[in-house]
Structure formats: structure tokens, C-alpha cells
């Protein structure tokens with residue numbers, strides 16, 4: 001079928017800031033791991049053709065075994081020392097396709113509504129990321145001294161999923177590799193070649209990063225009646 005997307009899910013981090021005794025994406029939220037919550041969302045999305053994972057070397061076999069429960073999972077490969085390298089490893093391992101979404105395993109609360117918005121817009125714009133409006137005032141600071149107050153009307157917090165045409169994304173990753181460019185998200189690689197659009201997402205789509213995020217995660221599940 002044409003026009004479906006493949007999703008790359010980087011799950012090869014260490015989860016250091018979570019200070020748990022294992023990779024944070026394996027922590028349980030109710031009866032499932034964070035990773036399984038994320039996988040189920042994409043497994044259930046009719047527009048998602050296949051799911052591909054980056055795993056830590058030590059967790060590769062475990063994640064391959066877990067993958068058997070999800071018939072959309074195709075490639076499970078070893079990640080790298082940085083998120084960007086993990087994603088590049090997967091991107092080089094998959095077959096060419098129309099569109100690629102990239103979504104952090106550590107963001108288990110992305111909604112079907114956001115996936116649908118991205119799916120619609122990526123076909124028009126080739127490059128589109130989920131984002132929410134910044135709620136706080138943001139200042140640029142050097143050595144604890146304020147340099148300027150930024151115009152909040154222009155500021156958005158960027159999340160994942162980030163959705164791209166496959167060929168544009170591969171070109172951006174190849175160029176970043178050639179230039180030794182390391183970005184903090186996928187769009188920052190694509191921005192060097194092509195305009196990136198945003199779609200408005202929601203504040204539940206948190207990246208579970210530090211211990212208190214587990215309490216926020218429990219609250220989001222409770223709000224959803226899960």
C-alpha cells in the first residue's frame with residue numbers, strides 16, 4: 001500500500017537521568033513497560049506500515065523477543081553512543097519507503113490525533129514535527145546574566161514524532177554524518193536542507209526523563225482512565 005509510513009523508535013539510551021537500575025524505557029507503568037505503551041500506539045495506527053527499533057547491544061536479544069508480540073516490527077538493530085547515531089543505524093538498515101516518522105521510545109503518550117495530523121501534513125510539506133507552545137517566559141542567559149527576553153509568540157517546544165519524506169531524511173542524515181553535525185533532534189538535521197513545519201500536539205506528550213516524570217506519567221494514565 002502506498003503513502004503509509006514506517007516509524008523508527010530509538011530505544012538504545014541509558015536512561016541515566018532517571019537514575020533507575022535499568023534502561024528507563026523498560027520501567028513499568030501499570031502492567032506494561034514504557035516501550036510497550038509506545039509500541040502499542042504505532043501497532044494500532046492503520047497508517048503505520050512497519051516499526052523499526054534501535055536497541056542497546058546488551059538488550060538486543062530481549063527487545064527482539066519482545067518484538068514477537070508486535071507483527072509490525074521489522075528491523076531491530078544496535079544503536080549508537082548518541083540518539084542521532086542510533087537513528088542513523090536504523091535508517092541505513094531499513095528498506096526505502098514513502099515516509100518515516102521518528103519517535104522516542106520514552107514518549108509513551110503520543111495520541112492518535114497527533115499521529116494523524118503529522119501523517120496528513122507530511123504528505124504536503126515533506127518535513128513536519130510535533131510541538132507545543134511554550135508556557136513560560138524564556139530568556140537567553142550567559143553566565144547567569146540575562147542577555148534578552150525572547151518573544152514567546154514565536155517559541156515552541158519541539159517533541160517527537162517528527163515526520164519526513166524518506167529520501168529527504170536520508171539525505172539530511174548522510175549530510176550530518178559527512179559534516180560531523182550533531183543535532184538534538186532530527187529536524188535540526190533536516191533544517192540544514194529544507195524547511196520544517198510544525199503541527200500542534202499536546203502537553204501530555206512528555207519525554208520521560210527524570211524520576212518525577214514517572215509521577216506525571218501515572219497522572220496522565222489516570223486521567224485517561226487506564
Ligand SMILES: Nc1ccn([C@@H]2O[C@H](COP(=O)(O)OP(=O)(O)OP(=O)(O)O)[C@@H](O)[C@H]2O)c(=O)n1
Nearest residue numbers: 010011012013014015016017081082083105106
Ligand atoms: N544513544 C542513544 C540515546 C538515546 N536513545 C533513545 O532516544 C530517546 C530519547 O533520549 P533520552 O530521553 O535522552 O534518553 P536517554 O539517552 O536514555 O536518557 P539519558 O540522557 O538520561 O541517559 C530514548 O527513547 C532513548 O532510548 C537512543 O536510542 N540511543
Ligand SMILES: O=P(O)(O)OC[C@@H](O)[C@@H](O)[C@@H](O)CO
Nearest residue numbers: 083104158159160184185207
Ligand atoms: O537531548 P536529549 O537526549 O534529552 O533528547 C533529545 C531528543 O529526544 C529530543 O530533542 C526530542 O525528543 C525532541 O524534543
